Amino acid sequence: MQIRTEQSADIAAIEAVVSTAFLQAAHSSHTEQYIVHALREAHALTVSLVAIEAGNIVGHVAASPVSISDGSVHWYGLGPVAVLPASQQQGIGKALIQAALNTLQTLGAAGCVVLGEPEYYQRFGFKTEPQLRLADVPAEYFMALAFQDDIPIGEVTYHPAFNATA
Numbered sequence: 001m002q003i004r005t006e007q008s009a010d011i012a013a014i015e016a017v018v019s020t021a022f023l024q025a026a027h028s029s030h031t032e033q034y035i036v037h038a039l040r041e042a043h044a045l046t047v048s049l050v051a052i053e054a055g056n057i058v059g060h061v062a063a064s065p066v067s068i069s070d071g072s073v074h075w076y077g078l079g080p081v082a083v084l085p086a087s088q089q090q091g092i093g094k095a096l097i098q099a100a101l102n103t104l105q106t107l108g109a110a111g112c113v114v115l116g117e118p119e120y121y122q123r124f125g126f127k128t129e130p131q132l133r134l135a136d137v138p139a140e141y142f143m144a145l146a147f148q149d150d151i152p153i154g155e156v157t158y159h160p161a162f163n164a165t166a
Helices: 010-024 034-041 092-106 118-124
Strands: 001-003 046-051 056-068 075-083 110-115 130-136 142-144 154-158
Touching: 010 034, 010 056, 010 075, 034 056, 034 075, 034 092, 034 118, 034 154, 046 092, 056 092, 075 092, 092 118, 110 130, 118 142, 130 142
Parallel strands: 075 110, 130 154
Antiparallel strands: 001 046, 046 056, 056 075, 056 154, 110 142
């Protein structure tokens, strides 16, 4: 498996992978492919990595800037993270997430937040931080990972592209 930054020729394959990966996900709004597209169009797709096996894109991870009400800067949101169903449970998602976190650190990010299953994301160092909140989300599913500074205090807002529905 190879992980690399997306190229313009990858865009259709990325949208297909993201759409397919979330097709049967109960927790999904099934708009993740639109979110990635809207982030790209807004030039807010800070990290966009693909996983390639046998010449085909089988996974994708995105990271984009988030706003925090206390004014903290250089914080990012991880996601969507997508792996084709036939390629799941093989470590591809784990490798994509680790590569994205490494890229964010290289870019000088202060930290990263994620909305997801605690048991999965805690293995990367994410923790629930009571002082950092995402509106209308159960606290245990919203986690943060500081790279340099302390954890900010306040409400997190994702890029408006996360409201994309088409």
